Amino acid sequence: xxxxxxxxxxxxxxxxxxxxxxxxxxxxxxxxxxxxxxxxxxxxxxxxxxxxxxxxxxxxxxxxxxxxxxxxxxxxxxxxxxxxxxxxxxxxxxxxxxxxxxxxxxxxxxxxxxxxxxxxxxxxxxxxxxxxxxxxxxxxxxxxxxxxxxxxxxxxxxxxxxxxxxxxxxxxxxxxxxxxxxxxxxxxxxxxxxxxxxxxxxxxxxxxxxxxxxxxx
Amino acid sequence: xxxxxxxxxxxxxxxxxxxxxxxxxxxxxxxxxxxxxxxxxxxxxxxxxxxxxxxxxxxxxxxxxxxxxxxxxxxxxxxxxxxxxxxxxxxxxxxxxxxxxxxxxxxxxxxxxxxxxxxxxxxxxxxxxxxxxxxxxxxxxxxxxxxxxxxxxxxxxxxxxxxxxxxxxxxxxxxxxxxxxxxxxxxxxxxxxxxxxxxxxxxxxxxxxxxxxxxxxxxxxxxxxxxxxxxxxxxxxxxxxxxxxxxxxxxxxxxxxxxxxxxxxxxxxxxxxxxxxxxxxxxxxxxxxxxxxxxxxxxxxxxxxxxxxxxxxxxxxxxxxxxxxxxxxxxxxxxxxxxxxxxxxxxxxxxxxxxxxxxxxxxxxxxxxxxxxxxxxxxxxxxxxxxxxxxxxxxxxxxxxxxxxxxxxxxxxxxxxxxxxxxxxxxxxxxxxxxxxxxxxxxxxxxxxxxxxxxxxxxxxxxxxxxxxxxxxxxxxxxxxxxxxxxxxxxxxxxxxxxxxxxxxxxxxxxxxxxxxxxxxxxxxxxxxxxxxxxxxxxxxxxxxxxxxxxxxxxxxxxxxxxxxxxxxxxxxxxxxxxxxxxxxxxxxxxxxxxxxxxxxxxxxxxxxxxxxxxxxxxxxxxxxxxxxxxxxxxxxxxxxxxxxxxxxxxxxxxxxxxxxxxxxxxxxxxxxxx
Numbered sequence: 038x039x040x041x042x043x044x045x046x047x048x049x050x051x052x053x054x055x056x057x058x059x060x061x062x063x064x065x066x067x068x069x070x071x072x073x074x075x076x077x078x079x080x081x082x083x084x085x086x087x088x089x090x091x092x093x094x095x096x097x098x099x100x101x102x103x104x105x106x107x108x109x110x111x112x113x114x115x116x117x118x119x120x121x122x123x124x125x126x127x128x129x130x131x132x133x134x135x136x137x138x139x140x141x142x143x144x145x146x147x148x149x150x151x152x153x154x155x156x157x158x159x160x161x162x163x164x165x166x167x168x169x170x171x172x173x174x175x176x177x178x179x180x181x182x183x184x185x186x187x188x189x190x191x192x193x194x195x196x197x198x199x200x201x202x203x204x205x206x207x208x209x210x211x212x213x214x215x216x217x218x219x220x221x222x223x224x225x226x227x228x229x230x231x232x233x234x235x236x237x238x239x240x241x242x243x244x245x246x247x248x249x250x251x252x253x254x
Numbered sequence: 255x256x257x258x259x260x261x262x263x264x265x266x267x268x269x270x271x272x273x274x275x276x277x278x279x280x281x282x283x284x285x286x287x288x289x290x291x292x293x294x295x296x297x298x299x300x301x302x303x304x305x306x307x308x309x310x311x312x313x314x315x316x317x318x319x320x321x322x323x324x325x326x327x328x329x330x331x332x333x334x335x336x337x338x339x340x341x342x343x344x345x346x347x348x349x350x351x352x353x354x355x356x357x358x359x360x361x362x363x364x365x366x367x368x369x370x371x372x373x374x375x376x377x378x379x380x381x382x383x384x385x386x387x388x389x390x391x392x393x394x395x396x397x398x399x400x401x402x403x404x405x406x407x408x409x410x411x412x413x414x415x416x417x418x419x420x421x422x423x424x425x426x427x428x429x430x431x432x433x434x435x436x437x438x439x440x441x442x443x444x445x446x447x448x449x450x451x452x453x454x455x456x457x458x459x460x461x462x463x464x465x466x467x468x469x470x471x472x473x474x475x476x477x478x479x480x481x482x483x484x485x486x487x488x489x490x491x492x493x494x495x496x497x498x499x500x501x502x503x504x505x506x507x508x509x510x511x512x513x514x515x516x517x518x519x520x521x522x523x524x525x526x527x528x529x530x531x532x533x534x535x536x537x538x539x540x541x542x543x544x545x546x547x548x549x550x551x552x553x554x555x556x557x558x559x560x561x562x563x564x565x566x567x568x569x570x571x572x573x574x575x576x577x578x579x580x581x582x583x584x585x586x587x588x589x590x591x592x593x594x595x596x597x598x599x600x601x602x603x604x605x606x607x608x609x610x611x612x613x614x615x616x617x618x619x620x621x622x623x624x625x626x627x628x629x630x631x632x633x634x635x636x637x638x639x640x641x642x643x644x645x646x647x648x649x650x651x652x653x654x655x656x657x658x659x660x661x662x663x664x665x666x667x668x669x670x671x672x673x674x675x676x677x678x679x680x681x682x683x684x685x686x687x688x689x690x691x692x693x694x695x696x697x698x699x700x701x702x703x704x705x706x707x708x709x710x711x712x713x714x715x716x717x718x719x720x721x722x723x724x725x726x727x728x729x730x731x732x733x734x735x736x737x738x739x740x741x742x743x744x745x746x747x748x749x750x751x752x753x754x755x756x757x758x759x760x761x762x763x764x765x766x767x768x769x770x771x772x773x774x775x776x777x778x779x780x781x782x783x784x785x786x787x788x789x790x791x792x793x794x795x796x797x798x799x800x801x802x803x804x805x806x807x808x809x810x811x812x813x814x815x816x817x818x819x820x821x822x823x824x825x826x827x828x829x830x831x832x833x834x835x836x837x838x839x840x841x842x843x844x845x846x847x848x849x850x851x852x853x854x855x856x857x858x859x860x861x862x863x864x865x866x867x868x869x870x871x872x873x874x875x876x877x878x879x880x881x882x883x884x885x886x887x888x889x890x891x892x893x894x895x896x897x898x899x900x901x902x903x904x905x906x907x908x909x910x911x912x913x914x915x916x917x918x919x920x921x922x923x924x925x926x927x928x929x
Contacts, residue, residue, distance in 0.1 A: 105434070120419070
C-alpha cells in the first residue's frame with residue numbers, strides 16, 4: 038500500500054481536539070509513568086475513529102482518518118516530538134493519513150487468499166464500484182485498499198470492511214455485499230458460504246466432543 | 255570483565271562492550287554503516303555481522319554485548335558470505351552515480367563495496383527512487399542514495415536536540431524525511447553531512463567543488479567561538495574548500511557547529527589584501543605600499559606621547575600577535591593595551607575569575623547547571639550539546655537567569671537580573687555536589703561590571719561551586735582571542751579613557767563598543783584581515799592574516815592553549831600579524847628582539863609558562879576578584895542576537911548570511927524564492 042505524501046494538502050484541518058477526554062486519560066494511564074509514548078498507537082486509533090464519526094454526519098460521508106493536527110495533538114499528549122508520531126502513523130497501514138470512504142474495503146491478496154481467487158473478488162469489486170485500488174468512489178462511500186495477510190487464511194478469500202471481516206467470498210457474493218452497504222444496510226460479517234467459524238464446511242471432523250459442548254453441532 | 259576470543263586472539267573488555275568495540279580494541283575493524291560511536295545502536299544495516307560460535311545465524315556485532323567465553327570470527331567465509339549478501343541488498347536500490355556524487359572518494363558504501371560487493375547486479379527490476387527533500391541552505395539531499403541507516407535521525411534526536419528528521423513509511427517506501435517540508439533548524443546541522451555514510455546528505459555550499467583526493471588537509475583549530483574546536487581545513491591551492499571537524503574528546507568530540515563549518519567562503523571576500531593610507535588632502539583611503547604604510551604608522555606612533563596612545567586586540571587575535579603588540583607598546587613606555595574590546599569590563603586579575611574552570615568535560619560531571627546571561631546554544635553550540643547529553647543521561651537540573659532562550663533541554667527560568675542570581679544562592683545553596691555556574695562574558699558589558707563580577711563570585715561560593723576537587727565557576731567567552739590576550743596581560747591597570755587617545759592601534763578590532771568611543775581627531779591604525787568597522791575608521795590599514803593563514807597559538811575559554819596551523823597563504827600582500835608588528839618596530843628604529851616564530855614563542859613561554867603545556871588546561875588558583883559595590887538592578891541583555899553573524903568573517907560569508915535570513919529571520923530561502 039502506497040502511503041500518502043500529500044500531507045500539505047488543503048483538506049488538513051487547522052486544529053484537532055479529542056472529544057472524549059476521559060478516554061484519553063484512561064489510555065495514557067494504562068502505561069507506566071514516563072512511558073507515555075506507548076499511548077501513541079491507541080490515541081491515534083481514537084483520533085481516527087473520532088474523525089470517522091464526524092464523517093458519518095457529513096453531507097458527503099467519509100471514513101476515519103488522521104489529520105496532521107491530530108498527530109501533533111497526540112505528540113503533545115505523549116510528550117514526544119511530533120516526528121515520533123509521524124513515524125508511527127506512516128508505518129502502519131491501519132492509520133489513514135488522508136480521507137477515505139465511509140466504508141473502507143481492505144482486500145487481502147496475499148498467497149492463501151490469492152490462491153482462492155482473491156484477485157477475482159477484488160476485480161469484481163473494482164468493476165462494480167468503477168474505481169481501482171487506492172481510489173474512493175465519488176459519493177464518498179467506498180475506498181479500496183490492497184493489504185497484506187490479515188490472518189484469516191482458513192476462510193480465504195476475505196475482505197475487511199471497516200472493523201469487520203467478510204470471509205469465504207466469491208465475486209458474486211462480493212457484489213451483493215457492496216450493494217447492501219450502498220443502502221447502508223450492514224450485512225452479517227464472517228463466512229459468507231454458510232460455514233461456521235473456521236471449521237470445515239461439512240461440519241467438524243475432529244474434536245467432536247468439544248464441538249458438541251460448544252453447541253456448534 | 256568478560257573474556258572472549260576474537261579471531262583466536264584473547265581480549266578482555268569491560269561489561270557492556272559490544273563485540274564490535276571489543277574487536278576494535280585489538281585492531282580488528284568490522285565494517286558498519288548504521289553504527290556510530292557517539293550515537294545509539296539501532297542495528298539496522300546488518301553490515302557488521304560476525305560469526306559467533308554456537309549461534310545458529312551470524313549476529314550483528316554492534317548490538318551484541320561481548321560475553322564471557324565467546325568465540326567470534328570476524329572474517330571467516332561464513333561472515334564474508336553474509337556481508338556480501340547484505341551489501342548486495344543495500345546496492346539493489348542504490349544508484350550507480352558515484353562519478354557525480356560528492357561523497358565519491360570518501361564514501362563508506364563505496365569503500366566497503368570494494369571489499370564485499372558483487373561485480374554485477376542480479377537485480378533486473380526497476381530501482382526505487384525517493385524524492386529529494388529541501389532541508390535548507392546547508393544540506394543538499396539526494397535521497398535515492400540513502401540506505402536508511404538513520405544516523406542523521408539519531409544525531410538530530412540525541413545530539414542536536416531537534417527532531418525534524420525521521421524514518422517514515424515502511425518496507426519499500428521507507429524513507430528519511432521531515433514529513434512536513436521544513437529546513438533542519440539547528441546550529442549543528444552540518445554534522446548530519448558528516449555522519450551520513452553515503453552521498454544522501456552532502457554539503458550544499460561544497461557541492462561539486464572538489465574531490466577529497468585533490469585537497470590538502472591541515473589540522474588546525476577554529477576561532478568562531480571561545481571553545482577552540484579542532485578542525486581540519488581542506489584546501490586547494492590558495493583556496494579553503496571546506497572545513498571538517500577533528501576528533502578531540504575534551505573539546506568538540508567529533509562535531510563542529512555550522513558557523514565553524516560554513517564560514518570559509520567569508521575568507522575569500524572583503525579581504526584586506528594590500529596596505530592602505532588615508533590621503534592627507536582627499537581624506538580618502540588609497541592603496542599604498544608596505545614601506546609607506548609602515549613609515550606613516552611608525553612616525554605617528556613616535557610623535558604621540560605614550561599616555562595618549564592605546565592598542566586594542568580584537569576577538570580573533572592570536573597570542574603571538576597580541577604579545578608582539580604589547581611588547582611594541584611597552585618599548586614606547588605605553589601600557590595602554592586592552593583586549594576587552596567588546597566593553598565587558600570584568601576583573602582580569604585572577605585567571606580563575608575569567609576562564610571555564612570546570613572544563614568542558616566537567617559539564618558531564620555537573621549535577622546542577624546555572625546559566626547566567628548566556629545562551630549556550632548560540633555562544634558555544636557544542637557546550638550546549640554537552641549539557642543536553644547530561645540532561646538526556648541524568649536529567650540534570652538547568653537554571654537560567656537572563657533572557658529566555660530556546661534551548662535543547664528543559665530549564666527553569668529564574669529571572670533576568672543580578673538580584674535573581676542572589677536569590678539563587680538561597681534556593682540552591684548546598685543542593686548539589688557539583689554545581690556549575692556558567693556566566694556569559696557578555697554580561698559584563700555594563701558599568702557595574704566589577705561589582706557584578708564580585709557578586710557572581712560570592713554567589714558561586716554560596717551555592718557550593720568551590721570544593722577540593724571541583725571549581726564550578728565558569729566564564730564563557732565568545733571571542734577566541736580573549737583568554738590568550740588576558741593571559742599575557744593585555745589589559746591596562748585602569749580602564750582606558752578611549753575618547754582621550756590621540757593615536758589608536760586596532761589589531762583586528764571591529765567592535766562598535768570600542769570604535770564608537772575613538773575621538774574624531776585620533777590617528778587610527780587598523781591591522782586585520784577583513785574590511786569592516788575598524789578598517790573604515792582607519793587612517794592606515796595594515797593587511798593581516800585570517801586564522802587559516804597563520805601558525806599561531808590560541809587559548810580557549812577553558813584556558814587551554816592550542817596550535818593553529820597555516821593551511822593557505824594570505825591573499826595579496828597580507829602578512830602574518832606578529833611579523834607586521836615586528837617590521838613596524840624596525841621602522842621605529844627599535845626592533846623587537848625576535849626574528850622568527852620560534853623566537854617569539856620562546857619569549858612567550860619564558861614569561862608565560864602556561865603556554866608551554868600545549869592542549870592542556872592549567873588550573874588557576876581561586877582568589878579574590880571583582881570589587882564590592884552596588885550592582886544595578888538591570889536585566890542581562892542578549893549577547894548573541896544572530897548565531898550566524900557574530901564576527902567579521904561570518905559577515906563576509908554568503909552562506910552564513912543566507913542561514914541568517916532563513917533560520918534567524920525566518921525568511922524564504924533564496925533558491926525557493928527564485929523558483
